[in-house]
Structures are given as C-alpha cells and as structure tokens.
Amino acid sequence: MEELVLSDAKRERIKLRATFLNNIGIGVMLIGVFTPIIRVVYGDMNLQIGPFWLVAAPTGCFLLGTALHLAGGWILRGLSK
Secondary structure (H helix, E strand, C coil), X not given: CCCCCCCHHHHHHHHHHHHHHHHHHHHHHHHHHXXXXXXXHCCCCCCCCXXXXXXXXXXXXXXXXXXXXXXXXXXXXXXXX
C-alpha cells in the first residue's frame, strides 16, 4: 500500500487549524466561565440574572470550549499520515 507523505506546508496548515480551534476554545472558556465568576467575586454582576443562567451559561461555555479543544486534537491526527 502506498504511504501518503505530507508536505511541510500541509503539516503547518494542519497545526495552524488545530491551534486556531484550541485558542477559540480557550477564549470561550475565559469569557463564558471565568468572567462571570470574577464578576460575582468582585460584586460587579447584575443580580437580576436568574440562578439558572448563572449556572447554565458557564456550563455551556465550558462544554463548547472543551469540544473545540478536542476538535483541535482530532485535527492533529492528520499529522500521523
């Protein structure tokens, strides 16, 4: 069976795509998870927000950030070709 060899440019594109997704995942987590926590700690949070949203929004952002990180790792599998 013929083995496919990736060019250096193709390898870099794969790495850049994975890094992009990972960085977007980090940004989603920072904004959606850590910002509300810090705002609550420092008393800057609008308390008209219901407790459901104080839990649901950070949880959703955490899951989205994790999914983006895992997608970046999945893309890196293309380097093993």
